[in-house]
Amino acid sequence: xxxxxxxxxxxxxxxxxxxxxDCVYETRDTTYYLFWYKQPPSGELVFLIRRNSFDxxxxxSGRYSWNFQKSTSSFNFTITASQVVDSAVYFCAxxxxxxxxxxxxxxxxxxxx
Amino acid sequence: xxxxxxxxxxxxxxxxxxxxxxCRSLDFxxxxxxxxxxxxxxxxxxxxxxxxxxxxxxxxxxxxxKFLINHASLTLSTLTVASAxxxxxxxxxxxxxxPLLAPDTQYFGPGTRLxxx
Numbered sequence: 677x678x679x680x681x682x683x684x685x686x687x688x689x690x691x692x693x694x695x696x697x698d699c700v701y702e703t704r705d706t707t708y709y710l711f712w713y714k715q716p717p718s719g720e721l722v723f724l725i726r727r728n729s730f731d732x733x734x735x736x737s738g739r740y741s742w743n744f745q746k747s748t749s750s751f752n753f754t755i756t757a758s759q760v761v762d763s764a765v766y767f768c769a770x771x772x773x774x775x776x777x778x779x780x781x782x783x784x785x786x787x788x789x
Numbered sequence: 790x791x792x793x794x795x796x797x798x799x800x801x802x803x804x805x806x807x808x809x810x811x812c813r814s815l816d817f818x819x820x821x822x823x824x825x826x827x828x829x830x831x832x833x834x835x836x837x838x839x840x841x842x843x844x845x846x847x848x849x850x851x852x853x854x855k856f857l858i859n860h861a862s863l864t865l866s867t868l869t870v871a872s873a874x875x876x877x878x879x880x881x882x883x884x885x886x887x888p889l890l891a892p893d894t895q896y897f898g899p900g901t902r903l904x905x906x
Contacts, residue, residue, distance in 0.1 A: 777833075
């Protein structure tokens, strides 16, 4: 069975702090994709990143970075120098052979000024 | 690219009313669209996979006769909540895949908040 676990339900930081959102996944598929989505209060899910199972290179995009480690089945997301606009619910998701997205429970990030 | 719209964004209706929600891919053709449901402070739950020109595939526990899905064209899928009741109140979100841009990535619409009185 496929499963995504985001152990952190809520995180609160002060602006300019760095914050890491954890994501651990389970799958028996050899080929799979991992995703991060952001859901601001408006409700729309914003696509942030996709990573396939054969590419373990870390990625950086501005203040965002992702660390993919197959050895620990983790795909963590770090926001550097957080801003109030980063406040949202962040979902980690997994897609395997079925093509369906399996979402984690989400982590609510609150960035205080 | 890969923009998905939903209409309406918010619906308030009386119990027993049928409600139709539209999901459109604006700048690409989507052979596959997905419908999700999200309760407050919870994650997204896949309801069904909608394939253009064929019947939708429903997830276990989702009533086909309650949640009618039609994918009549490559840019439009509709979800009709038949005879809605208060327990159907939820946030409904659709997504679509752009087979040319990123066949494995789902792009989401802005969602429809349904409130059944």
